[in-house]
Amino acid sequence: MNNPLILVSNDDGITSKGIRVLVEAMQTIGEVVVVAPDSPQSGMGHAITIGDTLKLEKSDLFEDVDSYACSGTPADCVKIAKHYVLKDRKPDLVVSGINHGSNTSISVLYSGTMSAAIEAALEGLPAIGFSLCDYASDADFSHTVSHIIKIAKETLKRGLPKGIALNVNFPAIQTEDIKGLKICKQADAKWQEEFDERHDPYGRRYFWMAGEFVNFDKGTDNDQWAVDNNYISLVPCQYDLSSKSAIDIISSNWDL
């Protein structure tokens, strides 16, 4: 494909280091347009802005790149990019990230990074969310770049099955320690929350939610195993949540 049009978004906000690395990687492949949140939107899941207004400001953060900061969620950014900023131009690829922090396993549901990718898939566009298992704002993304370019080029070449977005996670290790890439499933894990109860200076109760990640999955064919064992994980995610096996069970056994 000659000079493909690539839309870039994320959930950490347009000023984050991760999106800068991703934009520079995509500039080696094609024409880049950025529409990203004007503030951090981590944990926003697939939230959208209903009943409130959206702002969209031209940004000068990226040299030679048409870029915009949007007041909305990652899903809003993809919507306004598709239907307003790009309008009659259809992106050949949508990439989101690079997220500062893991989006393996069940985190895909809470992830703003992946909601941007899934929103693009809903629009029939090939889309990938990239995440690094390091929450630091100055995280070292250097080992991810060549792999991101390869995955993006292969996605542009092959396309993606209808209804699928890719969830790619990188372990936070040095380039030479990466063992390869695993195409795998979402690990069976969850966050085990604790609520830290406090009182404000006026005596009113409030909470901080804190969580510990608990992995129940003993297999080696899942994304959590992959990043824990120095592999890059790639999970093809579908937005059709219907469970055929559960439809069969309920249809044959239940009295409804």
Added chain:
Amino acid sequence: MNNPLILVSNDDGITSKGIRVLVEAMQTIGEVVVVAPDSPQSGMGHAITIGDTLKLEKSDLFEDVDSYACSGTPADCVKIAKHYVLKDRKPDLVVSGINHGSNTSISVLYSGTMSAAIEAALEGLPAIGFSLCDYASDADFSHTVSHIIKIAKETLKRGLPKGIALNVNFPAIQTEDIKGLKICKQADAKWQEEFDERHDPYGRRYFWMAGEFVNFDKGTDNDQWAVDNNYISLVPCQYDLSSKSAIDIISSNWDL
């Protein structure tokens, strides 16, 4: 099951009519505890509150029901209910809704109602999201009650397969016009957005996002067809987004 413990949440907020109808329906089955957002949270998807505090206030909105208003999202409500309010008591059933508005098809991704149900499923709890295809704040829920009680009782009796939550949608019609219940899949549809551009009194540009629902699905085995044809739809939804078929395609054909 003798006097089951039922947790009720929603996304329209604890003062909405829909949750009141659901609480009253559940009181005919067991002991009810309510933890619901203190303000409307429609379109919040599976958002959670990271990096900010949560408030939880005892509510006196429901007679003889232990109830709490939480400043967080629907997913936050289920988390704080499970890990703080109920602590050592495990609910036998979690129900969310009744939503003022449809959550058929792709709306399941944007739905706060369904995120509460899916969050409960993640915790290993049987969970159902109920929605009425009527956005009015004074919508008529009377035809939903007997069906909700039946579905809730059957779920308590049968349990749900691991990783599954139910998405139930009611057409906005009179009781006698309901043709029955369809166990079905999520329709292949999407929202087609338009962005209405305006300027504030200071000349700054802002947008209202408006959308039109576009149904590509020509089948009769999906939730949108069901509610459009006067059936109640029931879709079993899984939170494992991994696509086995896409894993196979990418594993065999791609050069990564």
